[in-house]
Amino acid sequence: MPRIKANGLDIEYEDIGSPDDPMILLISGYMGQMTEWPDSFKQSLVDAGRRVVTFDNRDIGLTTAAEYPGLEETVPPPMEALMQGAAEGAPVHEQVPYVLDDMAADAAALIEALGADQADVLGLSMGGMIVQLMALNHPERVRTLIPVMTTSGDPELPPTSDDALEALTAEPEAETLEAIGDLAVQTYHVIGSHPDIRNSDAELRASAIADVQRANRPLGLARQFAALLAQPRWHERLGTVTQPTLVLHGAADRLINPEGGRDIARRIPNAEFEIIEKWGHDLPEKVVPVLLNRIIPFLGRTTPTGPANAD
Structure with a gap:
């Protein structure tokens, strides 16, 4: 895959x-590399007349921090300390290398690049939190907004x-690869879709x-999780979003309650919302x-067709 410089990252x-x-940018979630997007999903969007871009978020996959010396070795504060500090209203965003606002800036810079x-x-x-922060x-970089299996914060x-977070x-x-594979199966038996539609073990x-x-990149995962926990709340700002918005959530999602998606749609003017049965995280x-x-x-109702490149 190619690389491009944007917002201090390769x-x-x-x-x-x-x-x-018209470009559609697909943004992965915590731990998610760009390879998580099914080929059938991407190709169907191409067939529908979209230029489809996927990428590795900072600190995951093969994206590296070109202009942030020392970041790769930075150890974030413990999860428990960040959670407690956030609950107490402390400025925990000052204690972490970056927050979701920075990841939103990465994605916006990629569109331009x-x-x-x-x-x-x-x-x-x-990634659904990141797209809200992009909007x-x-x-100016967001034409339409599609937050999926996510929350307003x-x-x-x-x-x-508790079991989903665990x-x-x-x-x-x-x-070992065997243990990593076993853990993935165990994890998605807890947070994934109903067995009728979940991928096989x-x-x-x-x-x-x-x-x-x-x-x-285990330290990268720790920093991503710290960014998520330390991100300043944004839910009260969502009423200012003007882009057409579609919110999708699974009824079987135990990691992020469907009320998170419902709240996004309630706050963004004229947002569409749908819950899909048996679908998990x-x-x-x-x-x-x-x-x-x-x-x-x-997309057909809200996005123009034809050339979409900058002059």
Whole structure:
């Protein structure tokens, strides 16, 4: 895959489809490399007339911090301290290397670096938080907004269940590919979709092993999680978002309660919202056509066709 410099990073990305079509930028969640997007999902968007860009967020996959010396060795504060500080209203964002605002700036800079004025932005989980912050902080780069399986960040919303949080932050029993694969299966049995639509255990195991073979960056994951915990709240600003918005959430999501998605749609004027039955906190192949049946018509209603590059 190619790399491009944007916002002080060497960003690993993939760009498929016609450069003359409107860009859609797909933003992964916590721990998610750009390889998590199913080929069928990306190709269907291309077939629908979109230039599809995926990339590795900072500190994950093959994206590196070109202009931030020492970042790769920076150890963030313990999760418990950040959570307690945030609950007490302390300025914990000052204690971490970066927050989600910085990751939103990365994505906005990538759009510009790739020669587009704007993009439709679709983000999963933490990526869905990032796209909201793009719309708030960099509205000139966002044409339409699609937050998926995510939350407005309102602290009054139902919290993550203890078992789901434990599953997300669990570590493998050993530093072996077999243990990493086993942990992925265990994790998605807790936070993933109903067994009727969840990917098979073999697929979950193979995907986790492929990811760690591509890039294994445990400190980067810790810094990403710290960025998520330390991000200043943004829910009260969502009423200022003017871009067309589609919010999608799974009814079976135990990591981020569907009320998180509902709250985004309630706060953003004229936002569309849909809950999908049996869908959890994952992106199984069987849910791809269901999502596309919502996303492609939305883009057709809200996005122009034809050349979309900057002059």
